[in-house]
Amino acid sequence: MKRSPGVTVPPRGPVRSLVRDLPQAVPFVAPEEIERLRGEAFELRLGANESAFGPSPKALAAAHQELQRTAWYGDPRSHELREVLATLTGWPQDNILVGSGIDDLLGLSVRCTIDPEDVAVASKGTYPTFAYHVTAYGGKLHTVPYNAQFKVDMDSLERAAFRYNARVVYIANPDNPTGTVHSAEAMTDLALRLPSHCTLLLDEAYGDFVQSGELERQTLSENVIRFRTFSKGHALAGLRIGYVLASGRYIEAFEKVRLHFGVNRIAQSAAVASLEDAKHLRAVVDAVAIERDLYSRMLRDLGWTPIPSSTNFISFDVGDASVAADLVGLLAERGVFVRRAGGPPLEGYVRITVGSAKQRRRLKEVLEDACFPGP
Amino acid sequence: MKRSPGVTVPPRGPVRSLVRDLPQAVPFVAPEEIERLRGEAFELRLGANESAFGPSPKALAAAHQELQRTAWYGDPRSHELREVLATLTGWPQDNILVGSGIDDLLGLSVRCTIDPEDVAVASKGTYPTFAYHVTAYGGKLHTVPYNAQFKVDMDSLERAAFRYNARVVYIANPDNPTGTVHSAEAMTDLALRLPSHCTLLLDEAYGDFVQSGELERQTLSENVIRFRTFSKGHALAGLRIGYVLASGRYIEAFEKVRLHFGVNRIAQSAAVASLEDAKHLRAVVDAVAIERDLYSRMLRDLGWTPIPSSTNFISFDVGDASVAADLVGLLAERGVFVRRAGGPPLEGYVRITVGSAKQRRRLKEVLEDACFPGP
Numbered sequence: 001m002k003r004s005p006g007v008t009v010p011p012r013g014p015v016r017s018l019v020r021d022l023p024q025a026v027p028f029v030a031p032e033e034i035e036r037l038r039g040e041a042f043e044l045r046l047g048a049n050e051s052a053f054g055p056s057p058k059a060l061a062a063a064h065q066e067l068q069r070t071a072w073y074g075d076p077r078s079h080e081l082r083e084v085l086a087t088l089t090g091w092p093q094d095n096i097l098v099g100s101g102i103d104d105l106l107g108l109s110v111r112c113t114i115d116p117e118d119v120a121v122a123s124k125g126t127y128p129t130f131a132y133h134v135t136a137y138g139g140k141l142h143t144v145p146y147n148a149q150f151k152v153d154m155d156s157l158e159r160a161a162f163r164y165n166a167r168v169v170y171i172a173n174p175d176n177p178t179g180t181v182h183s184a185e186a187m188t189d190l191a192l193r194l195p196s197h198c199t200l201l202l203d204e205a206y207g208d209f210v211q212s213g214e215l216e217r218q219t220l221s222e223n224v225i226r227f228r229t230f231s232k233g234h235a236l237a238g239l240r241i242g243y244v245l246a247s248g249r250y251i252e253a254f255e256k257v258r259l260h261f262g263v264n265r266i267a268q269s270a271a272v273a274s275l276e277d278a279k280h281l282r283a284v285v286d287a288v289a290i291e292r293d294l295y296s297r298m299l300r301d302l303g304w305t306p307i308p309s310s311t312n313f314i315s316f317d318v319g320d321a322s323v324a325a326d327l328v329g330l331l332a333e334r335g336v337f338v339r340r341a342g343g344p345p346l347e348g349y350v351r352i353t354v355g356s357a358k359q360r361r362r363l364k365e366v367l368e369d370a371c372f373p374g375p
Numbered sequence: 376m377k378r379s380p381g382v383t384v385p386p387r388g389p390v391r392s393l394v395r396d397l398p399q400a401v402p403f404v405a406p407e408e409i410e411r412l413r414g415e416a417f418e419l420r421l422g423a424n425e426s427a428f429g430p431s432p433k434a435l436a437a438a439h440q441e442l443q444r445t446a447w448y449g450d451p452r453s454h455e456l457r458e459v460l461a462t463l464t465g466w467p468q469d470n471i472l473v474g475s476g477i478d479d480l481l482g483l484s485v486r487c488t489i490d491p492e493d494v495a496v497a498s499k500g501t502y503p504t505f506a507y508h509v510t511a512y513g514g515k516l517h518t519v520p521y522n523a524q525f526k527v528d529m530d531s532l533e534r535a536a537f538r539y540n541a542r543v544v545y546i547a548n549p550d551n552p553t554g555t556v557h558s559a560e561a562m563t564d565l566a567l568r569l570p571s572h573c574t575l576l577l578d579e580a581y582g583d584f585v586q587s588g589e590l591e592r593q594t595l596s597e598n599v600i601r602f603r604t605f606s607k608g609h610a611l612a613g614l615r616i617g618y619v620l621a622s623g624r625y626i627e628a629f630e631k632v633r634l635h636f637g638v639n640r641i642a643q644s645a646a647v648a649s650l651e652d653a654k655h656l657r658a659v660v661d662a663v664a665i666e667r668d669l670y671s672r673m674l675r676d677l678g679w680t681p682i683p684s685s686t687n688f689i690s691f692d693v694g695d696a697s698v699a700a701d702l703v704g705l706l707a708e709r710g711v712f713v714r715r716a717g718g719p720p721l722e723g724y725v726r727i728t729v730g731s732a733k734q735r736r737r738l739k740e741v742l743e744d745a746c747f748p749g750p
Contacts, residue, residue: 014574014598015628019487023632030636032450051446062480063442063641067435069646071426071610075407100475100615103634112394136632167389199389223389230494234405235446240475253390256397257511259478261405265613266438270445 018116018138021114025135027128043335043365044359049176049313051235052304052355059236062273066266074265077289081243081268084275089216091245097254098264100240102205102227108132109225109244112253113168113199114139121160123152125177125346127203130170145345152308159354161198169194172203174210177341177351184215184236191221199250200224205242206311209285217308221224222247229347230267232312233281233288234274235282241267287358288312292354298364299352302371308319312354320348330370336363387573393491400510402503403412408668418710419734419741422581424551424688427730430645431655434611437648441641447641456618456643459650462492464591464736465618472629474679475615475637477580477602482508484600484619487628488543488574489514497545498527500721502578505545517541520720525553525682529565536573544569547578550587552716552726554684566596574647575599580617581686583608584660605642607687608656608663609649616642631688646662663687667729673739674727677746687729696722705745711738 013020031048034043047157078098086093090326099105116138122130134141142164143157151170161169169190174181191200202224207215208233215256226245231237241263244250257266274281293315296306301317306316318324324340331338341349355363388395421427453473461468474480477537481504489495491513497505499518509516516588517539519531531644536544543597545567549556567573569711577599582590584607601620608610618636619625667689672689681691693699699715700724706713716724730738 012572013624015489015574015624018490018627019628019632024627024631025631026451026635028635029452030448032454036454045447047433050448055445060442060445064439066613067442068437070430070435070613073405073423073425073606073612074615076403076405077403077408079407100634100637100639103636107634112390115391115393139496181587197387197389199415214579227520231448237448238441238445240449240637247635249388249390253394255401256399257394258404259475259482260401260477261446261478262476262615264475264615265643268639352749 001020006112011331019136022136025132027132034332034337038332041337042196044336044355044363045337046359047337047339047351049232049311049353050237050282051215051232051312052283052353052359053235054275055235056277058277058280059234059270063239063270064235066269067341069265070267071362073261074263074268082271085243087296088275089245090338093153095245095247095251096243097246097251098241098243098263098268101231101242102203102229103129104242104262105227105242106130106201106203108254108258109199109201109250110134110137110139110168113258118167119164120168120170121164121166122158123157123175124272125344126152126170127172128174128342134168138169146178147179151175151180152182154182154186158190158193161194166194169323170201170203172205172312173215174206175208177207177313177315177346177349179308179313179315179339180307181210183309188221191224194223194276196223198223199218203227203229205229205232208281209288209311211285211289217287222249224306225250229283230271230274233284234265235284236270236274240265240269241271288354289358291360294342294357295352295354295360298360302367312313313351314354315341315346315349315351317348318350319348322348324348328368331366334366334370336366377430394511397511400406400506400507403714409707411706415710417712419714419730420739421440421728421730421734421738422712422714422726424607424686424728426523426607426614426659426687427455427728427734428610428659430610431649433652433655434609434645438614438641438645440670444640447640448636449637449638449643453643455639456647460618461648463650464620470620470622470626471618472621472626473618473638474615474633475624476606477578477604478504479637480602480617480619481505481578483629483633484574484576484625485509485512485514487545487625487639490542494539495534495541495543495545496539496541498532499519499543500717500719501527502547502551503717505576505578509543514542521553526550526555526556529561533565536569539551540570541573543574543576545576545578546652547692548590549578549581549685551581552688552690552721552724553682554686554688554690556585556685563596568600569598571598573598576603577603580604581607583656584663584686586660586664597624600625605646605649605710609646610659611642611645611649613643614642615639616646620625630668650658658665663729665731667737669732670727670729670735673735677742689725689729690716690721690724690726692723693725699723699725702745706741709741709745711741
């Protein structure tokens with residue numbers, strides 16, 4: 001760096017200015033934090049899209065078993081898990097990398113693709129942790145609106161990618177918090193249309209809930225990183241494990257900077273056992289589909305408009321931002337944790353996890369009490 | 376960026392050049408990797424300084440109990456654990472941050488302090504994962520030699536920090552792989568002497584094994600980040616959890632970029648229970664001290680020179696790099712996993728974890744067989 005004579009550059013503090021100048025922003029406030037403020041635990045936890053249907057008993061048994069080896073670090077290559085994933089997905093083992101959940105792997109992907117001032121493109125209103133990582137690595141986020149059906153607008157994303165010379169395009173498919181989904185073909189098509197230096201980050205956190213098996217038809221594209229998790233359908237959010245499917249250029253990059261011993265061994269064992277219990281996952285997905293219809297009907301009966309969802313959650317229109325905030329607050333006072341769907345264009349929406357039938361019945365009582373309180 | 380007319384800047388590939396141009400270097404090859412190459416599991420795992428004395432039964436019970444809630448994300452603030460840590464350490468809760476082990480927190484610290492081309496200083500031969508993170512974030516590492524007793528040379532580190540305008544000085548205390556230790560006063564003193572923009576990263580992974588309680592006397596210094604783990608004395612390496620003690624400037628920075636939901640809830644519960652079982656930790660530390668003497672004596676009896684250690688491992692001089700490589704190979708062939716102590720100046724050293732008495736007896740047989748094979 002050249003300095004003009006006579007100009008003194010003030011010494012930097014110990015924290016990098018890139019980090020020091022970031023806003024203090026947390027993507028999500030945890031239910032535990034709200035519980036501490038309330039001084040009471042929630043009765044229904046329907047705000048973080050956690051599974052109400054539990055993990056595979058085989059996954060749980062494997063986790064209990066593996067606790068015998070807490071003293072040992074986990075395998076940094078998650079070899080056994082990658083073997084099973086390769087068989088299940090048909091992807092080569094070398095194109096599979098395991099991390100501590102999708103948030104971890106999203107951060108890693110942004111770190112490997114976004115230089116300071118580089119641009120990322122995403123839908124306005126989508127999963128905020130992606131934006132969090134982009135900002136934290138010094139990137140700039142450009143957003144484009146959803147289409148009229150609250151679906152990710154592929155053409156707008158493509159145009160924005162070219163216009164802003166984007167390094168990264170992020171899509172959650174199905175999307176969070178709208179719950180809408182695109183076909184595998186639409187994704188493959190978009191990947192081909194993007195500039196060759198641009199990476200498509202394809203977050204399939206909720207892909208297990210797409211019953212058609214639709215997403216599995218997606219083929220390997222050089223510039224796509226697909227993200228999967230054991231936190232949703234597999235009900236292992238508390239264990240922290242997920243993976244990416246990606247071409248060699250990304251895997252090589254990840255290997256150079258990732259936390260090699262970061263994935264705990266209990267999660268690795270549980271994930272292997274969970275994959276081997278395909279029946280359990282199928283039962284969960286079917287149960288979610290049935291309950292999703294019933295939760296949606298209940299919301300409509302109460303006068304609200306849900307967005308059709310392909311996931312284990314439903315975002316529904318309650319009118320405007322202030323009604324949405326009120327409803328979330330009224331439910332919290334009554335022991336039910338849900339979240340607002342986010343900022344514009346979903347500021348008037350509340351997002352609720354599809355739980356069990358029992359939770360639905362209790363939720364109905366609470367909703368009726370909150371909205372039509374007795375004398 | 377200004378471009379001269381007529382000069383075309385070649386378009387960058389999808390991976391940032393900072394990452395693309397890094398070497399493919401992994402700090403440690405895992406025992407599982409060697410087992411896959413051998414086609415057989417190790418009988419003795421004494422290469423990663425994992426505890427042979429097991430976790431607290433209370434920690435294990437808490438982990439089993441918490442597996443009921445695998446579907447729920449862990450508390451991103453690790454509130455309960457930070458409460459217990461605040462009571463135990465006397466540090467305010469706001470100065471404690473929990474992460475997925477020290478490697479995770481070291482990476483976070485480097486990310487918050489090192490701009491590309493910034494300089495970090497450490498002892499030549501010390502824990503390689505620190506260097507890995509510095510390189511991965513584009514920083515430059517300058518190293519200074521240990522002193523004649525293989526102790527970290529505080530004066531040399533201080534001089535290098537000033538000479539190279541270092542942003543970060545890294546010390547493991549006790550050091551890994553030498554096992555030597557400095558007093559809390561020496562650390563406090565160094566922290567005060569460093570430039571005000573320079574951060575002292577004080578890795579106390581093996582601090583639990585310093586029996587005098589010596590390290591607890593260290594006081595809060597504005598420019599120090601102290602790292603602690605549950606992987607060693609607490610025997611929870613497989614669960615991935617550790618924490619930092621740091622002044623507000625660092626905690627604020629970490630909160631802006633860290634993976635908020637990264638710490639699994641099984642680890643959080645086990646860590647709380649483990650801290651509450653101080654008796655178990657004390658018993659482990661005492662057992663390690665007794666066995667450390669016996670392991671050292673065994674190594675001396677075999678003609679080698681161990682470096683006096685304050686940890687749960689011993690590095691010992693076997694002559695030169697080729698003998699060290701041979702010994703590690705001969706032990707691996709016989710089912711014993713140990714590691715070389717590292718590069719120069721320890722290229723002629725082997726590092727071995729202090730295990731149980733039973734493991735010591737078996738190790739002795741294997742060492743005698745490897746070094747003095749029968750006819």
